[in-house]
Amino acid sequence: MTKDVIVLEFNELTPSLVDRFIKMGKLPNFARLRQESLVAVTDAEEAPPALEPWIQWVTVHTGLSYAEHKVFDLGDGPKLSEPRIWDMVSDAGEKAWICGSMNAAVQGDRFNGLVLPDPWATDVKSQPAGLFEPYLDLVRTYVQEYTTSRPNVSKATMIRFARFMATNGLSTRTIFQAMRQLVGELSQPIQWRRATILDRLQWDIFRKFYRSERPVLSTFFLNSTAHFQHYFWRNLDPDAFAVTSDSETQQKYADAIPYGYEKMDEIIGEALALAGPQTSIVLCTALSQQPMLDHEDIGGKQIFKMHDAAAFFAFAGVPEGYTYAPVMAEQFHLIFDSEAAAGEAAERLRGVKLRDGTQVMMxxxxxxxxxxxxxxxxxPVAGATILSTASNESPAFNAMFYPVEAVRSGMHHPDGMLWIRTPEHVHAKIDRRVSLREVAPTLLALTDIAPRHAFACPAMPELEWAKSVERKAA
Incomplete structure (x- = not known):
């Protein structure tokens, strides 16, 4: 029977919170997975500004440090020519299934498998060509416009999405949760929970193609709980912060982070049921989070987004002919036909300032x-206006930008979770912090596929120890 590996890439889950919620009885499937796994804490081996998930996930997938792969921005994954572990699986003639992995890319035109790009990708195509576009067209809009109550989605896009899901794994459980969400929104301010419905939809797709394609390596990425931690940690642990939310906001978001973990716990339970007798399940988070306390003197870190991107770019004097591609939070790409136009655009954006001289744009x-x-x-101060080197107008800052509803209260931490459940379910706690560069060779070792080249770090030696324990037990 063929061995295979399912990698659950649950972005930025925090070890201390998992332990806390397991003790509270909220995460029975996390508890079971931990009890049947080699349990380690990984070290991202980076500090800000290089402590970002779109950097660390490239390390997970390649075994290369940031200094080696040099991928710094979300969306720049395709610039890296070095192979990912799934390229090595494909080269060995085996199939891979890449479902939403962050900042991913594949080599060449003969990749053996399926690719559903992350919703922030600008240069990664789904494979087979066009297969996942009806899903991506809708999800990209919802993820990139998550601060908008009514994302700009056409009726035709919704119909294509519904037809795709109906024939590609949509489960009754997801339908039930989506209906309960929509009904709940009629009486409660719970729109933030929509992210977990997108998680369910993506899991349905993953499960459908995992069953039909039987890949040797599968990756499944989710980000919703990371988002909840960034914005709602203040509501989870208000006593940790100098500034607390008003009572309405506290009531609205107090359960957001536990809710995110509980919904991921459901998916872990279904992954355990999906796995065959020769399947390894790996839970990897790449990094984690901690309370953000370094902006308490200003009431917390506030994120600002543009009301109307095209109108703002016209005000700033950005050259026409660009493609606008929003990514996470307030950040975006502008893609031009020439390097000269891009250089001019960057200069124009940096030229937008508050009247007191403060630069508005990075x-x-x-x-x-x-x-x-x-x-x-x-x-900025009440009534603040902005200036541009390309315009005589001086609009109010609030006319061009709006604050995201919740201030940020969670920040990155270099520790990550790595739980490895081999087919024999050997449990052991690894006392050392495992370098994130060890993950790629370890995942490849679980598939029994030889690497294309020698990794800088070998596979975790504890994996061989576990195999020897298993052989003795047998």
Whole structure:
């Protein structure tokens, strides 16, 4: 029977919170998975500004440190020519299934498997060509416009999405949860829970193609709980912060983070049921989070987004002919036909300032692309206006930008979770912190596929120890 590996990439889950919620009885499937796994804490081996998931996941997938792969921005994964572990699986003639992995890419035109790009990807195509586009067209809009109560989704897009899901794994459980969500929104402010419905939809797709394709390596990525931690940690542990939310906000979001973990616990339970007798299940988070306390003097870190991107770019004097591609939070790419136009656009964006001279935008260009976003972390003074080198107008800051509803209260931490459940379910706690560079060779070792090249770090030696324990037990 063929061995295979399912990698549950649950972005930025926090070890201490998992332990806390397991003790409270909220996460029975996490508890079971932990009890049947090698349990380790990984070390991202980076500090800000290089402590970002779109950097660390590239390390997980390649075994390369940031200094080696040099992928710094979300959406820049395709710039890396080095192989990912799924490229090595494909080269060995085996099939891989990449479902939403962050900042991913595949090599060449003959990849053996399926690829559903992450919703922030700009240069990664789904494989087989066009298969997942009806799903991605809707999900990209909802994820990139998550601060908007009514994302701009056409009726035709909704119909294509519904037809795709109806024939590609939509489960009655997901239908029930989606209906309960919509009904609940009629009486409660629970729109933030929609992210977990998107998780369910993606899990349904993953499960359908895992069963039909039987890949040797599968990855499944989710980000909703990471988002909840970034914005609602203040509501989970208000005593940890100097600034507390008002009573209405506290009531609205107090259960957001536990809810996210509980919904991921459901998916873990279904993954355990999905696994065959020769399947390894790996839970990997790449990094984690902790309370963000370094902006309490200004009431917490505030994120600002543009009301109307096209109107703002016209005000700033950004050259026409760009493609606008929003990514996470306030950040976005602008893609041009020339390096000169991108350079001019970055300069124009950096030229937007408050009347007191404070720069409003972060912007940097590389080749024909600009990566940018609002650089302010606190509300400017009441009535503040902005200036542009390309316009005589001086609109109010609030006319161009709006604050995301919740201030950020969670920040990244280099510790991550790595639980490895081999077919024999050997449990052991690994006392050392495992380098994130060890994950890629370890995942490949679980498939019994030889690497294309020698990794800088070998596979975790504890894996061989577990196999020897298993052989003795047998």
């Amino acid at each position: 912007a940097r260009n590389e080749g024909d692309r600009v990566f940018a976003g609002c650089d302010l972390v606190a509300h």
